[in-house]
Amino acid sequence: MALVEAEWQSQGIRFILNIAPGLPTLKGRGDAPPASLNLVQNACQAMPAGGVVTIGARAEQHMLCLEVADEGVGIAPEDVERMFALYYTTRPDGTGIGLSIVYRIVQMHDGTIDVRSELGHGTTMTVRLPFRSAR
Numbered sequence: 260m261a262l263v264e265a266e267w268q269s270q271g272i273r274f275i276l277n278i279a280p281g282l283p284t285l286k287g288r289g290d291a292p293p294a295s296l297n298l299v300q301n302a303c304q305a306m307p308a309g310g311v312v313t314i315g316a317r318a319e320q321h322m323l324c325l326e327v328a329d330e331g332v333g334i335a336p337e338d339v340e341r342m343f344a345l346y347y348t349t350r351p352d353g354t355g356i357g358l359s360i361v362y363r364i365v366q367m368h369d370g371t372i373d374v375r376s377e378l379g380h381g382t383t384m385t386v387r388l389p390f391r392s393a394r
């Protein structure tokens with residue numbers, strides 16, 4: 260969030276951080292932070308008129324549960340599967356690479372990723388990563 264906050268604030272986007280206190284450190288590869296950055300960028304890009312991005316982190320048993328929620332355009336149910344495909348994009352300047360990288364990084368950390376979305380209302384991406392997974 261620190262990396263992109265200033266840029267998006269000027270586009271009318273506000274960030275809310277909802278980080279549970281006392282979370283253990285996630286041991287993983289160095290590519291885990293860029294994966295979450297991709298989710299934050301997507302969330303911001305889904306809100307051309309601005310809005311709130313809520314970033315949450317909490318522990319669920321032995322998993323870190325990381326949530327990025329936006330109030331953006333949303334994704335139709337039939338497109339949710341496709342959105343992780345390489346080169347799938349609906350943005351004129353998009354490459355469609357972002358989420359396929361996220362998907363692979365999450366897999367390499369034995370994690371899962373879930374999408375909850377409602378067209379016209381917003382999207383919540385939920386990544387769960389085991390606290391000990393470095394490979």
Ligand SMILES: Nc1ncnc2c1ncn2[C@@H]1O[C@H](COP(=O)(O)OP(=O)(O)OP(=O)(O)O)[C@@H](O)[C@H]1O
Pocket residue numbers: 297301302305329331332333334342343347348349350352353354355356357358359382
């Ligand atoms: N938070 C979101 N809300 C609505 N649609 C989304 C969201 N995140 C992803 N999508 C959809 O999934 C598509 C693929 O996302 P992905 O991050 O892979 O590529 P991109 O953002 O289009 O391009 P890139 O990340 O390479 O710049 C997006 O073009 C968009 O249609």
Ligand SMILES: [Mg+2]
Pocket residue numbers: 297300301356357358
């Ligand atoms: Mg993207």
